Amino acid sequence: MACRISELVLDASDAERLAAFWREVLGYVEIGREDDGSIEIGPPDTGFGGLQPTLVISPNSTPRTGKLRLHIDVNATDRDQDAELERLLALGAERADVGQTGAENWHVLADPEGNEFCLLHHRLQPARPQSSE
Template sequence: MACRISELVIDVADPERLAAFWSKVLGYVELGREDDGSIQIGPPDAGFGGPQPTLVLSASSDPRPGKLPLHIDVNATDRDQDAELERLLALGARPADVGQTGAESWHVLADPEGNEFCLLRTRLQPL
């Protein structure tokens, strides 16, 4: 028997803003809210426990933007990398410089609070 990742918890200053951003990026919906202000988002059809992990945007007065010990990589499912990059930038992502050479096959971006994530080149099949 093995474990699988069911949730990723991210400390953020503004759960509303980040839940809206990541819901649009991933095609997720709000699944729930906690009394502490955290918001859980996940796949619209499966919710918690489905094949994709849910995200919990946890309110924190001390979020650490920038280079996190863990970051999210995303892949487009219905368009090429350039089109997806345009979409993510329109949603509020911005380019981030972590010392890339320019020869990478991925783009390093930051969400609206400055948390870095990568847009990879490979187009995945939707679940």
Template structure:
């Protein structure tokens, strides 16, 4: 038996704001709050997708993230999903792409990069 990623922890200045953003992006719901201000969000049906834990931190971010999230639309094409993500507060990010990529590099409200890939996936 192998391991499975169950949680991704994201240090952030404003857990409430990022929890709301990523819940809207992924269709997640709040699962709980900890005394330290961390907020856990995840799939509403406890599906196999990993939980995100937004953990408060005042440490400044330096440089490009060593890990980022890739997302795929499940119920619309890439262009429509890009419009939706931008309306939620994502913004285009430049990490040195050439402009010929099949994906879009975006940043969440705190500047964490993520990519919107082209392939549409079936919802779980």
């Protein structure tokens, strides 16, 4: 028996803004809200427990700053890397410098609250909802 990642939690000073950003980046929808202001987003028609983990954006008045020990990697599904980079920058991502040499085939970015993530080179097939059979 093994575990599976079901959700990732990001602390945010502005949970609404960060949830909106990641919904657009990933094509996710809002799944629910908690009394503490947390917003859970996930793949449409799947929700919690699907093959892809959901994201929980959790309000925190003192979110951690500096390099995180874990970051998210994303791949485009319907366009090439250059076009996806432009889309992410238009959504509010910013380029981040973590010591790249310039020879990498990925881009290091930061979300609107400074959480680093990488846009990788390969295009992936879009995730398909699980069959209910």
